[in-house]
Amino acid sequence: MSQTDDTSSSDEEDYGSLGLSMVSITGPSRHDCGYCKGKDTSISFGIWAHNLTCRDYQDLIDRGWRRSGKYLYKPDLEKSCCPQYTIRLDASKFNMTKSQKKVVAKFNKYIKGKSEKKSASLKEFMHEAEEQTEAGDHTFKVELEPASWTQEKFDLYAKYQHHIHHDKKEDISKNGFKRFLVDSPLTQEEIYGSYHQKYLLDGQLIALAVLDILPSCVSSVYFLYDPDYGFLSLGKYSALREISLVQDYHTTIETLHYYYMGFYIHTCPKMNYKGRYAPSDLLDPIDYTWHPIETFKSQLDHQSFVSFVQEKPGERSWPAGWVDPAILETEKVTDQVFVMIGQGRVAPVNCLVKFDASSQFKKEILDYIAAVGIPLAQKMILC
Template sequence: MIRISRAYYANATDLSVELYQKLIDRGWRRSGKILYKPDLRASCCPQYTIRLDSSAFRPSKDQRQTLNRFNNFIIGQTYRTAAARLYPKTREQAQRRKQEFDLIERIHESEQGLLNIPPELAHSFKVTLETDDFTEEKFELYENYQSVVHHDPKSEISRISFKRFLCDSPLRTRAVSKTENQDLLGSYHQCYRIDGKLIAMGVLDLLPHAVSAVYFMYHESVNDFGFGKLGAMREIAMAKELGYRWWYAGFYIHTCKKMRYKGDYSPQYILDPESYLWYLFAKDIKHQLDTSKCLGFSKEKSEISELSSNAMSPSSPGGSTEQEGSTADNRTSDSDEDLDLDVPVFALGMPGILTRDELLSQVDLDEVIIEVDNLRTKASCLIGWQKSNINSNLSVKGFIAGLVATVGPDMLSKIVIKLR
């Protein structure tokens, strides 16, 4: 079977976290420095943006058991027995632990340096948030994961592809001062080590209102511990503990069985690809996805399950009004060889994209900022601009119009389009 997918691509060399937050709330994601927005109607397997409200997350019985089993492995029964004698809990503390499951408390329960010593734990467990730099240690973990879990041939696993995929991020990394702490923003590697060995790593984009999961990998030696669940719960706990609130698990593909696990965490919300409103990802929507290839929930549902007032509002606000240094350079791509590349993106019927008339009524394309040979100017200064055909995707005006139609007019002041 030939599977066809289509997306709009852009190459970002420098991107603020505020702008990327707005982009993912319009159905974009990144792979390395490549930004892409799938065309849900033209894809065999539509990719929906989903996010989870960490403040309302309640882990399932299976998820709680997975975390408890791992903590017991790290701590060990010898420590449990001795600690009960050396550091006894009050009756109230013991009763509270039986009746309540505090996610943040349990997530950190077995971490090195957080338990009373002596006695010694069965194993040391440490989680660190590190820069997204390349190291041989990280690459060896990636190589093991890709070959054992994804069955990729060793010949296709290279340091170059690892760097490009998981180390090269266009996001600007910085800390934001607050009264009590500093929120980290940008791209990071969350590294998990048992007895000093790197056994798992999550690639994260920390945004003003999101912990966005880019990728997660683990070593085959810890396969039985359910590290996919452990990693997801730690990222959710991070979103709650540090005030990011939302956890973005990446695209959800309903027809892909390997992706179904993302729907096991609740409450989650799914982004309407037409209106960019968030809807509770409940059973009624999942049932619709069973029977319909592509949904625009605001158009196809006259009534829907009760929505969170915060989730129903448009994408979370946030961001700067300053000029962003993001750049783009690509166009619609399709695996179907019969696609006419000269057709402008706004004529493809792609959900959530401005039509030609909407674009011309809302945007003055002459004012778009471009960069040519390190010189920034307005698009209207280009030779031949006025005669350039907006209806041709192969013309400079058509290319710029397609990008603006895809990212939306409200972000026009925050981007610079780099022409080569």
């Protein structure tokens, strides 16, 4: 039932083609924190996704989950050193600040020699650099394509990781790049799925955005760029470009109007800049309702874990946002949680002999249901 590598069987691929998600439980984990450098202070619960529908992933990120390649994890905001709050922006209501306009104007001026549009919509402003003129100093193009591996993309990734994140060259591998930024469990469904957005300057790849396009949002997975072009503020530019992409999709898909920037960490400057794109909301870690980031900030200045659910001290003994274990025991939820048993067959997980024979196995299953929520646990197939 546990899985750490992608060993998808033909059964799993068949179920994936039927529009069903196939996942394995990896369970709880502790890691060193990449933000405050704490030792084993980042705590999460994980699953490995062999196939994942875009609808199911949308529901998972709306419960505080996030993917890295095919590995999905849900941080424990209450116990981790640097709580990670899911953040989203309503792109249909976005207005650029003066400083954000300057980023785009500076970029357009570099490409064309001058920025011609003083007053324009975000879409017009963002696409100005792609307009071809004889007087332009450079040519610029943005291309969106399904996530794929190329040598050019890997070379850019290696340069970025070495110069920006100071990774040792010997630690940067093609397989690592593929697992992290190419492999995705998402099932391609019309426009939905995992994509690479390429930034081409004079025909050369200078930046790459990894994006998931989902029923309600465009979710930013990762962004990397050529350090030689750091003076163009490509990180800030790309965020505005992705907001513009959401606005484009919203014209034909009414429900798709959010831009998810991953996690917001209040105490980390590398992560709290996301709050500068307004209007943004943060996800309550207990009841999964959205609240304006300003409402959170007033409390995050004084405490690291914030929820607007009123709880009595000691009232809850399980992780924040998990389903009450008592509910799972009394409502026979496991009758409708299915596991693959081979040869294209599935069965309720509580029919397995070891469900009752092994208390550890039973706890693993109940923890999984509690972490993903009952509706998703009863939709996704365990393997």
